[in-house]
Amino acid sequence: DAGVIQSPRHEVTEMGQEVTLRCKPISGHDYLFWYRQTMMRGLELLIYFNNNVPIDDSGMPEDRFSAKMPNASFSTLKIQPSEPRDSAVYFCASSYRATNEKLFFGSGTQLSVL
Amino acid sequence: GDSVTQMEGPVTLSEEAFLTINCTYTATGYPSLFWYVQYPGEGLQLLLKATKADDKGSNKGFEATYRKETTSFHLEKGSVQVSDSAVYFCALSENNYGQNFVFGPGTRLSVLP
Numbered sequence: 001d002a003g004v005i006q007s008p009r010h011e012v013t014e015m016g017q018e019v020t021l022r023c024k025p026i027s028g029h030d031y032l033f034w035y036r037q038t039m040m041r042g043l044e045l046l047i048y049f050n051n052n053v054p055i056d057d058s059g060m061p062e063d064r065f066s067a068k069m070p071n072a073s074f075s076t077l078k079i080q081p082s083e084p085r086d087s088a089v090y091f092c093a094s095s096y097r098a099t100n101e102k103l104f105f106g107s108g109t110q111l112s113v114l
Numbered sequence: 115g116d117s118v119t120q121m122e123g124p125v126t127l128s129e130e131a132f133l134t135i136n137c138t139y140t141a142t143g144y145p146s147l148f149w150y151v152q153y154p155g156e157g158l159q160l161l162l163k164a165t166k167a168d169d170k171g172s173n174k175g176f177e178a179t180y181r182k183e184t185t186s187f188h189l190e191k192g193s194v195q196v197s198d199s200a201v202y203f204c205a206l207s208e209n210n211y212g213q214n215f216v217f218g219p220g221t222r223l224s225v226l227p
Contacts, residue, residue, distance in 0.1 A: 033215075042220060045215070091157050102160040103160070103215060104159075105158045107155070107157050108156075108157050
């Protein structure tokens with residue numbers, strides 16, 4: 001099993017640019033999560049999907065952030081326009097079935113907005 | 115709402131020392147409890163879990179016991195190694211519909227040779 005695959009691993013962009021982060025969950029998993037990790041705020045849940053449907057996006061910081069899951073094997077997190085305060089590590093995670101099943105995390109995307 | 119509190123780090127120990135990282139939680143229901151570990155440059159990975167009171171989760175020499183009476187899930191290891199240097203996250207998941215993992219802030223552990 002290849003695990004959760006995220007791309008790119010590192011992204012450096014300028015303020016105002018559009019950023020797209022990508023995630024391929026583990027095959028067969030029906031939950032997909034996007035988290036953001038910063039020193040100040042720790043690990044924050046941004047949004048999660050169940051069977052490709054967004055269930056809870058209350059953690060999305062503002063309208064500049066959007067996430068999609070067009071099929072069971074692919075999800076994107078988009079920031080438009082990006083701002084320096086968006087600089088963080090963004091993790092994608094997936095799991096199988098509801099509650100108490102462990103999360104499998106990708107290696108993350110280190111985003112730097114200059 | 116649910117929350118998880120961990121002891122603040124960083125924690126610095128010498129190799130073979132005893133480790134305890136405290137974790138307490140607040141939950142409306144009856145959650146499952148987890149410890150995740152994050153090694154440098156990697157995502158989090160599950161270290162151990164416990165799903166009911168008095169359960170003990172264990173893995174790689176680490177242990178934690180689900181204490182409902184004190185709402186705690188402290189992580190322990192009898193003899194740490196340099197390779198245990200990482201950030202450790204305590205987390206809970208409620209037994210309700212949908213997924214709802216709540217993570218603590220993380221505790222950074224550095225083990226010196």
